Amino acid sequence: AQSVSQHNHHVILSEAASLELGCNYSYGGTVNLFWYVQYPGQHLQLLLKYFSGDPLVKGIKGFEAEFIKSKFSFNLRKPSVQWSDTAEYFCAVTGSGNTGKLIFGQGTTLQVKP
Amino acid sequence: ETGVTQTPRHLVMGMTNKKSLKCEQHLGHNAMYWYKQSAKKPLELMFVYSLEERVENNSVPSRFSPECPNSSHLFLHLHTLQPEDSALYLCASSQDGATQQFFGPGTRLTVL
Numbered sequence: 325a326q327s328v329s330q331h332n333h334h335v336i337l338s339e340a341a342s343l344e345l346g347c348n349y350s351y352g353g354t355v356n357l358f359w360y361v362q363y364p365g366q367h368l369q370l371l372l373k374y375f376s377g378d379p380l381v382k383g384i385k386g387f388e389a390e391f392i393k394s395k396f397s398f399n400l401r402k403p404s405v406q407w408s409d410t411a412e413y414f415c416a417v418t419g420s421g422n423t424g425k426l427i428f429g430q431g432t433t434l435q436v437k438p
Numbered sequence: 439e440t441g442v443t444q445t446p447r448h449l450v451m452g453m454t455n456k457k458s459l460k461c462e463q464h465l466g467h468n469a470m471y472w473y474k475q476s477a478k479k480p481l482e483l484m485f486v487y488s489l490e491e492r493v494e495n496n497s498v499p500s501r502f503s504p505e506c507p508n509s510s511h512l513f514l515h516l517h518t519l520q521p522e523d524s525a526l527y528l529c530a531s532s533q534d535g536a537t538q539q540f541f542g543p544g545t546r547l548t549v550l
Contacts, residue, residue, distance in 0.1 A: 328480070356536050367442075368528065368541040414481065424469050424535035425494055428481040 326351045328415050330429035337405050338437050345400040345432050347389075347415035354420040357398040359389055360428075363411045371413070374398065375420070385409070407438045441465045442542035444529050450548045451519065459514040459545045461529030469535055470512040472504060475526040475544070487512060488535060519549045 331346035349355065359371040372383025379391040389400045398415060415429040442463045451457050463470060472484040486494035487506040501523075503515040512529055526546050530539040 358538070360541075367543040368530075370538050370540075373538055416481075418536050420536050424471060424486050424488065424532060424539070425483055425496075426471075426539060427483070430478070430480045 326417075326427050328417055328427050328429035330413075330415055330432050332432045333430070334433045334435070336435045336437065339407055340404045341436075343400070343402040343405045343409070343434070345413055345415075345434070347398045347400065347429060349396050349398065349415075349417045349427075351396075351417050351419065351427070355417050356420050357389075357391060358416040358418075358426070359383065359387070359398070359400050360414045360416060361411050362414070362431075368414070371400070405434075405436050407436050410434060410436045441540050442529060442531055444527075444542040444545050446545060447543065448546045448548075450550065451516070452550050453519060453521070455519075456515070456517040458516065459527055459529075459547075461512040461514075461542055463510055463512075463529075463531035463540070463542075465531055465533075465540060467531040467533045467540070468509055469532045470506060470509075471530040471532075471539060472512065472514050473528040473530065475528055481528070484514075486535070493535075516547075519547075521549050523547065524549045 327350045329348045357374040360368045361371045362368045374381045374391045382388045413432045418426045445460045469488045474482045484498045485504045490506050505513040526544040528544045529542040532539040
């Protein structure tokens with residue numbers, strides 16, 4: 325079955341700490357991968373995406389993610405978090421030729437303490 | 439951001455009511471989506487419309503009825519809902535199916 329698993333449900337960090345959020349997927353065929361973020365009171369917005377090419381992708385606000393095909397993983401990283409990064413983070417996958425059936429993980433709530 | 443708008447933002451309805459959620463996208467996209475976001479569960483895709491035709495119905499109960507009259511508008515008609523249908527309903531749009539989706543702010547639905 326197609327699925328996305330995010331290992332961490334709730335992460336609490338102090339400012340300047342490094343962040344890594346795990347994401348593993350189960351999906352046959354070529355995939356497109358996404359990380360979305362939902363800041364408190366705001367709508368979901370794209371953080372970064374991978375379609376093809378360099379497996380290390382850089383997104384907005386200093387975030388990056390690495391696609392490791394052999395591990396079916398697309399972990400999100402940031403070397404130094406800020407209080408403003410407090411949000412919920414969602415990993416998602418769809419097939420590259422798909423009709424748009426985006427499959428989401430259950431989300432990770434990140435709380436950054438000032 | 440006003441790319442995808444949704445109305446109303448909040449809705450409280452009884453189980454016997456009929457209501458509709460509206461979504462409008464101003465991005466010139468050709469695909470639109472309805473998602474359900476419940477607490478402690480992944481976002482669930484409900485419906486996909488591509489070029490105004492429904493291409494995906496993710497086993498959604500018939501008390502939810504989508505309508506896509508044109509490429510810019512998407513509705514979700516609701517009738518005889520259950521309390522467990524209370525959730526945040528999100529609309530999204532994209533240009534073609536597998537590309538980035540842009541989300542609206544959602545409608546917070548409470549069914550009494």
